[in-house]
Amino acid sequence: MIYEKQTINCGGQLLDLSTPIVMGILNLTPDSFFDGGKYADLDKALLQVDKMLGEGAAIIDVGGMSSRPGAALISEAEELGRVLPVVDGIIRRFPGAIVSVDTFRSEVARLTVTAGASIVNDIYAGRFDEKMFEAVAKLDVPYIMMHMQGSPDTMQVAPAYGNVVQEVLYFFIEKIGQLRSLGVKDILLDPGFGFGKTVSHNYELLNHLHVFRMTDLPILAGISRKSMICKVLGVKPGNAINGTTALHMVALQQGARLLRVHDVKEAVEVIKLWKELEAVKQTSAT
Ligand code: 8Y4
Numbered sequence: 397m398i399y400e401k402q403t404i405n406c407g408g409q410l411l412d413l414s415t416p417i418v419m420g421i422l423n424l425t426p427d428s429f430f431d432g433g434k435y436a437d438l439d440k441a442l443l444q445v446d447k448m449l450g451e452g453a454a455i456i457d458v459g460g461m462s463s464r465p466g467a468a469l470i471s472e473a474e475e476l477g478r479v480l481p482v483v484d485g486i487i488r489r490f491p492g493a494i495v496s497v498d499t500f501r502s503e504v505a506r507l508t509v510t511a512g513a514s515i516v517n518d519i520y521a522g523r524f525d526e527k528m529f530e531a532v533a534k535l536d537v538p539y540i541m542m543h544m545q546g547s548p549d550t551m552q553v554a555p556a557y558g559n560v561v562q563e564v565l566y567f568f569i570e571k572i573g574q575l576r577s578l579g580v581k582d583i584l585l586d587p588g589f590g591f592g593k594t595v596s597h598n599y600e601l602l603n604h605l606h607v608f609r610m611t612d613l614p615i616l617a618g619i620s621r622k623s624m625i626c627k628v629l630g631v632k633p634g635n636a637i638n639g640t641t642a643l644h645m646v647a648l649q650q651g652a653r654l655l656r657v658h659d660v661k662e663a664v665e666v667i668k669l670w671k672e673l674e675a676v677k678q679t680s681a682t
Pocket residue numbers: 428429430431459463464498517518519540542586588589616617618619620621622623633656
């Protein structure tokens with residue numbers, strides 16, 4: 397059995413990943429295609445956080461910038477204006493909550509971590525802001541490093557790989573070296589479903605998620621209601637919960653330790669069922 401790091405340090409709170417956990421999405425962008433605009437004001441956002449925590453989310457992922465294909469960039473000031481009051485509000489109302497900030501800007505990471513966020517979730521893996529890696533090292537918080545080919549404005553135009561699993565793995569290995577040399581302690585890997593990938597690239601990654609376990613780092617899967625489900629089933633994101641559940645079980649069986657989701661209750665149920673399957677592995681050799 398290979399060694400796998402089981403805990404990450406979130407601002408002094410140890411988060412145990414020996415059992416998979418759920419990260420609930422709090423999207424503050426007014427233009428998101430599924431839940432956009434619903435949490436525009438703080439009270440609504442806190443209500444949704446309360447619901448997700450009550451359903452068993454271990455982390456709340458707060459994002460203020462749309463990363464959907466073709467989305468335009470907003471200014472740093474605008475992003476901060478959306479994200480900072482909500483991170484601050486969550487920490488005041490739910491002092492023990494673990495908040496991750498979905499940003500690719502080091503200054504947004506710095507200010508939100510100062511306000512109480514304790515994980516940085518970077519869809520660019522440091523490729524947008526060259527100061528991001530050193531900022532995360534200095535802030536001393538776990539870093540979710542997501543793979544994306546290109547940038548949101550063009551990433552879905554013509555995604556191309558020789559071998560998608562190998563290319564994503566090599567990307568991670570290079571970046572892990574850079575992060576380690578700067579002193580970043582807790583790194584989480586995320587193949588970035590839907591970010592510069594065709595439907596078949598996404599399924600190939602999902603089916604080979606176990607490959608990334610060779611790094612001994614925890615793997616996060618962000619599958620919830622994405623087009624890899626909607627395109628195959630011919631449904632809108634609002635009707636993709638059944639497909640999401642099915643693929644979450646696959647991700648867990650492939651070694652994912654965090655699920656980034658819109659629907660916390662359903663994802664927690666999948667983890668419960670997965671645990672039952674794991675438990676009998678110990679007793680039945682065949
Ligand atoms: C409905 C609504 C369907 C939104 C899909 C979406 C990831 C991520 C996003 C991910 C990590 C999204 C910020 C795309 N996806 N961060 N962020 N991993 N680490 N689309 O897969 O959820 S935004």
